[in-house]
Amino acid sequence: MSGEIIDLAVIGAGPAGMAAATVAADLGLDVTVFDENPAPGGQIYRGIEAVATKRASDLAMLGPAYEAGKTIVSAFRASKAKHQPNTSVWLVQKDRQLGIASGGRASMVQARRILIASGAQERPVPIPGWTLPGVMLAGATQGLLKSAGMVPSGPVVLAGNGPLLYQLGAQLAAAGAKVTALLETEARYGAALQHLPGAIASGGYLAKGLGLISAIRKAGVPIRRNVTGLKAIGKDHVEAVEFAANGRAWRLDCEVLCLHQGVVSNAQLTLAIPAKHEWNEAQRCWRPVTDAWGNTDLEGIAVAGDCGGIGGAEAAAHAGRIAACEAARALGKIDAPQRDTRASGDRSAWERHLRIRPFLDALYPPSRAIAVPADDVTLCRCEEVTAGEVRAAVRQGGTGPNQVKSFTRTGMGPCQGRMCALTVSEVIADQLGKSMAEVGTYRVRFPIKPLTVGELASLE
């Protein structure tokens, strides 16, 4: 370790991390943002600087929500905050040391405070055949579109639910992809209705959603609703998708099948430390327990943005600024009343953006049949474990995910359980008739990012 102690280490250069770093630096903190990507932007604004300068014509295709990232990235660049790209954070200790790796070397950094802004990840969509090449999560397809302008050449089918699926549909259509259909698994308008006033008050979101849907329709992409029994078909590559809708069976040929069922908090870091977590029933995912400023139960370690609960990019930026004000207070740069004043605009905006969530969470619940799949469906892709094997382990006496892991090796592969944790716990909970809160999740262990023996050996 260099011996130098930084005031605030921010993990993640998405909207939450960038906004937090910009404000914290402005308030006089020595800030460094660590991010595994080559450029700032996070998930939503991935590659925004390069697109804006080298592929400006793609901005229209990627849409105004993407272009909005220009402002936040340039403010971050103009601030005194330091940015360490291509750097993964593989360890966070309670004593606020971070283990980082870049350029084939690992090292430790001591921080006075840590802000975890590691964002969201897609919920797994374990349908039959989802491990076939050509079946992708929507986010991966979108990532290629943003970072490399890559558009699938053959026919594409989108299936699942959630705003991002429509966002991707509009983007793909604008990019000239052959989108054969959008298959919506579940949309509970009835259940969502009671949350409509909040959705309206949150501003803009409903209009944006309707805009996406009409763009998809205008591009001639049929939208099928209440789709069930999704199945990816193919030998070495996906060839078609089968499903049921309108009381009959369907089959559509495709070269790419994009699946999506919403995003969930990326809580690997906070789970591994471990900070205290709770099960969020509405979003059906785990989130760290925090106070109004994003502080976890661990001294000096806070979260902001989607890793603390899904709120979207704009909410993430406000949460980042709020957390930055708290960091400045905790480190003595401002006092509590100054913090409250400085954060008040962001707090009301943050609360307003969050008002769309109950509506969206009620409208697009993850499908039960997908969350708790049939016996022959693979849950853990790394170790190729099926739902049936997990159920067999439960019958042999496995009472929770950690035991089932010992029985079946689920979650022991390279993704360290990130991909299968939710599904494995859902299957166990379903079989034992228990709640997710009772069943719990894997004990997550560092390193949470792959580290080579050589990298670890370089750690002093």
Add this chain to the structure above:
Amino acid sequence: MSTAGTVHDFDVVIIGGGLHGCSAAYHLAQAKLKPVVLEKHVVARHASSASAGGVRRLGRDPAEIPLAVASIEMWHSMRDMLGDDGEFRATGQVRVAENAAELQKCEERAARVRALGYDHEVVIDRKELRRLVPQVAEHCVGGLHTARDGYAFPFKATTAFRLKAEELGAVVKEGTKVEAIERSGERWVVRTNHGQFRAPVLVNAAGAWGAEIARMVGDDPVEEPVALMMMVSGRMPHFLDPTVGCMGRKLSFKQMRAGTVVIGGGHVGTVDRETELTELDFRKLALSARTVSAVFPIMKDATLVRCWAGVEGFTPDDIPYIGPSKAAPNVFHSFGFCGHGFQLGPVVGSITAQLVTQGKTNLPIEPFRIDRFAGKDARVPAH
């Protein structure tokens, strides 16, 4: 649910559902007794699932050799005994000498083992080392080899004992924490969060918490919980059969059939006594990574996909407590295995069953007596 008042009667109460508790349960049930295993978490929650699973006679303390030699035969007949081999594979164990001085130590060690009447530790030269371990680094000059040793899957081996014991009538109670032990007439009354368990005989197989249980019956052994750390790599093409250690550095290294490489060797993290959760110390794991890079250059670019630590009980002289209580009647201890009790699991369970049913055993257990540090200022050395 309040079951605090319920009383359950058994022949033997076994405290601790690790490998040792489950092995004792199997051997006792085999002897037609009805034991109950009380486990505060779930079976194999601690050392017995975190373990590296090395089935090793190689390099044992002289006091442990007779037990380890008897135990290896049980490992080789595990499938006949339990209907399940716990995935035991007899791929051998090798301890590498990295220089001439270490090779000299190998010679001395093999001579000492022979003098005790055993011939399982064999010195190997540079050429034989390369035949057994083709990817070992160029500078390594030879080592020690035990051909019939190997490794097993700790969780599966423990579960195999548990399931067979249950089949024979043993009862396993998970989520059942022993809180107090009392004597009532000729019987022990064990109080837990789920009622009382009564039996004439008590077996203490509480692992790193064995001393706590021992104190409940009046013994006062010295034991400390220690968190041993492990790492595992992603899958690699097959390059290694035997389990490998080093003469001069901390290392335990093996490639599983799936291709993953499991790395341990005794570097320790920390354990929170209250929550029983462990924390890793990556600076020490970095030492381990340097050892691995030095001895197996092929590993330099291997990705570490998981690290963990497991809690094990350690004693001042690095050997366990096995045998009767000195303070109370009909209590038998089997705990504090100092990071090498996996191999001993099968035999120590049978020793305990012999002690219970016959009051004696044919294996020499005197060195493991519970009161060997009484009146001495003995401490567990720092790890």
